[in-house]
Amino acid sequence: MSAKQKLKTSAMIASIAGEGQPTTSAPFGHALVEAAEKNPKIVGMTADLGKYTDLHIFAQAYPDRYYQMGMAEQLLMMAGAGMAREGFIPFVTTYSVFASRRAYDFICLAIAEEKLNVKIISALPGLTTGYGPSHQATEDVAIFRGMPNLTIIDPCDAVDIEQSVQAMVDFDGPVYLRLLRGKVPRVMDRFEGYRFEIGKAKRLMDGSDALIISSGLMTMRAIEAADELKEKGVDVAVMHCATIKPLDTDAILAEVRSHPDRPVFVAENHSIVGGLGESIASLLMKEGVSVKFRQIGLPDEFLDAGALPTLHDRYGISTKEVVKTLEQHVSTSEEIKPTI
Amino acid sequence: MSDAATTSKASAVEMLRQRAYKIRRHALRMGEVQGQGYVGQALGVADVLAVAYFRALKLDPKNPEWEERDRFLLSIGHYAIALYAALIEAGVISEDEIEDYGSDDSILPMSGMADYTPGMEITGGSLGHGLGIGVGMALGLKRKKSASRIFNLLSDGELNEGSTWEAVASAAHWKLDNLIAIVDVNDQQADDKSSTVLNYEPIADKWAAFGWETYRVDGNDLEALIVAFDSAMESSADKPRVIICDTLMGRGVPFLETRDKTHFIRVDEDEWSVALKQLDEAYDVQ
Numbered sequence: 001m002s003a004k005q006k007l008k009t010s011a012m013i014a015s016i017a018g019e020g021q022p023t024t025s026a027p028f029g030h031a032l033v034e035a036a037e038k039n040p041k042i043v044g045m046t047a048d049l050g051k052y053t054d055l056h057i058f059a060q061a062y063p064d065r066y067y068q069m070g071m072a073e074q075l076l077m078m079a080g081a082g083m084a085r086e087g088f089i090p091f092v093t094t095y096s097v098f099a100s101r102r103a104y105d106f107i108c109l110a111i112a113e114e115k116l117n118v119k120i121i122s123a124l125p126g127l128t129t130g131y132g133p134s135h136q137a138t139e140d141v142a143i144f145r146g147m148p149n150l151t152i153i154d155p156c157d158a159v160d161i162e163q164s165v166q167a168m169v170d171f172d173g174p175v176y177l178r179l180l181r182g183k184v185p186r187v188m189d190r191f192e193g194y195r196f197e198i199g200k201a202k203r204l205m206d207g208s209d210a211l212i213i214s215s216g217l218m219t220m221r222a223i224e225a226a227d228e229l230k231e232k233g234v235d236v237a238v239m240h241c242a243t244i245k246p247l248d249t250d251a252i253l254a255e256v257r258s259h260p261d262r263p264v265f266v267a268e269n270h271s272i273v274g275g276l277g278e279s280i281a282s283l284l285m286k287e288g289v290s291v292k293f294r295q296i297g298l299p300d301e302f303l304d305a306g307a308l309p310t311l312h313d314r315y316g317i318s319t320k321e322v323v324k325t326l327e328q329h330v331s332t333s334e335e336i337k338p339t340i
Numbered sequence: 341m342s343d344a345a346t347t348s349k350a351s352a353v354e355m356l357r358q359r360a361y362k363i364r365r366h367a368l369r370m371g372e373v374q375g376q377g378y379v380g381q382a383l384g385v386a387d388v389l390a391v392a393y394f395r396a397l398k399l400d401p402k403n404p405e406w407e408e409r410d411r412f413l414l415s416i417g418h419y420a421i422a423l424y425a426a427l428i429e430a431g432v433i434s435e436d437e438i439e440d441y442g443s444d445d446s447i448l449p450m451s452g453m454a455d456y457t458p459g460m461e462i463t464g465g466s467l468g469h470g471l472g473i474g475v476g477m478a479l480g481l482k483r484k485k486s487a488s489r490i491f492n493l494l495s496d497g498e499l500n501e502g503s504t505w506e507a508v509a510s511a512a513h514w515k516l517d518n519l520i521a522i523v524d525v526n527d528q529q530a531d532d533k534s535s536t537v538l539n540y541e542p543i544a545d546k547w548a549a550f551g552w553e554t555y556r557v558d559g560n561d562l563e564a565l566i567v568a569f570d571s572a573m574e575s576s577a578d579k580p581r582v583i584i585c586d587t588l589m590g591r592g593v594p595f596l597e598t599r600d601k602t603h604f605i606r607v608d609e610d611e612w613s614v615a616l617k618q619l620d621e622a623y624d625v626q
Binding site: 038043067069070072074075077078079080081082083085086087091103104109110113114322 | 454461462468469471472474475478480481502503506507510513
């Protein structure tokens with residue numbers, strides 16, 4: 001490939017939207033402004049990433065409720081804890097890498113141990129930037145799943161994000177949300193009656209040949225893959241598990257048990273270590289549910305830098321690659337063994 | 341100074357002297373229950389706590405969560421024995437709890453935690469958390485237009501933590517004049533003398549350079565502590581204040597004052613009664 005044909009990293013970090021896909025700009029920022037109109041306790045705080053986490057929309061609407069804490073993520077979490085202690089509902093924003101790797105002790109002891117009402121909103125979860133390992137939070141869920149009291153949300157699209165903001169305000173306790181920012185695709189509109197609810201997994205599509213359980217942007221990929229496979233005569237069910245912790249074990253078990261011979265794929269924008277896939281694998285094993293099981297996720301590696309479409313193909317989380325993985329395992333009668 | 345003022349000051353010092361004595365005594369009794377504890381630190385910081393709790397802080401012992409109280413944040417969780425002693429003396433915690441100190445299901449665990457103990461505002465122990473939480477609370481109090489203050493007791497060892505300095509910078513940036521940091525400088529941390537482990541002197545210059553109003557006093561001199569606390573609270577500067585207190589570990593019990601200093605000062609089984617006796621003698625109590 002000549003240099004001219006190579007995709008540029010910089011052009012590809014702003015949005016994960018496909019061509020022609022309907023999008024909403026900065027859904028988190030706008031939803032927070034709307035929630036803050038009704039609830040004066042809401043404040044916004046950031047560690048020098050207001051513009052990059054869509055919190056600038058809130059800052060413009062409520063400059064006196066916006067706290068720029070500087071590039072100091074430990075302080076951000078401590079100050080968020082302090083604000084919550086005084087009765088406010090702080091939405092604190094940074095990148096997923098910094099929240100999980102740099103500020104862990106502060107989230108753990110200053111916030112989670114005391115169940116303080118701090119909402120940690122972190123952008124660039126998993127592989128949503130081509131900047132390389134310094135910015136790619138491929139293991140943030142693995143890091144946070146072991147933290148007691150912390151609710152982990154991985155929204156799929158703008159609809160999820162908009163609805164999750166009010167849900168977090170109504171929920172008393174610490175939350176970690178993996179934010180999609182900028183022009184965020186809207187895909188849930190097509191599912192009539194869909195509502196984001198903390199702690200609930202929702203079946204979006206029915207199908208008897210395979211089940212994909214997914215979170216975050218991988219639900220978008222799962223839906224696209226299911227659409228494509230339907231045209232090829234493969235009937236794929238999709239269950240969206242936007243809350244990774246606590247896991248909606250009842251819904252997941254009921255869905256898996258409803259078709260004992262249907263292979264289960266768990267798709268996540270995260271390392272195959274310690275995320276949704278292992279969480280569900282462990283649930284199924286503990287409950288004695290034996291099914292064909294496969295993970296679709298990022299490898300246990302520090303990933304390459306580059307353009308996102310290239311990287312999503314390379315690491316198997318693009319729609320094209322999801323389709324391939326399913327075809328490989330659904331169309332054959334070969335026994336599928338767990339990859340873990 | 342007028343005679344009346346002199347008398348008033350003398351009686352204030354005497355009142356605090358008695359409180360400091362009782363704080364030391366409560367702490368030693370807790371140490372005796374477990375046969376160990378951070379009594380060196382508790383004895384050292386007792387005068388600071390006496391001035392904080394019986395002169396500076398606004399609190400209602402019967403209602404530790406009173407909205408208008410001043411908030412005292414102990415980031416150095418291992419100093420809990422000292423704060424429990426002050427809270428007992430202030431009437432927030434019953435003196436009967438001393439018997440259970442550090443035992444199963446006690447409300448007085450060895451390291452201070454918010455959920456266990458009335459009057460314990462935060463969970464300390466992971467050093468470098470308290471001042472940042474204080475920044476957030478001070479910002480929150482200003483949002484609420486509250487006149488309450490935040491006090492945060494740190495140690496010189498805690499200055500090793502980078503997160504402390506994030507908070508130091510932030511408090512000055514936000515001009516948090518409702519935040520008073522107290523640094524107990526006993527020149528001792530887990531492995532060795534603080535000045536040997538990671539030297540932070542000149543401590544006062546560093547805080548001043550960050551934009552804090554700075555006081556440095558002998559933390560075992562009640563008169564000096566009164567002046568520092570009064571000045572910090574009366575000042576109209578739009579800055580956070582720090583009172584750096586040089587203290588002597590084991591203060592008030594001569595054989596502990598001179599014993600080799602370690603983070604966890606050694607007290608043998610038969611020495612607790614000696615310690616209590618020496619403390620009583622030092623305060624002329626028969």
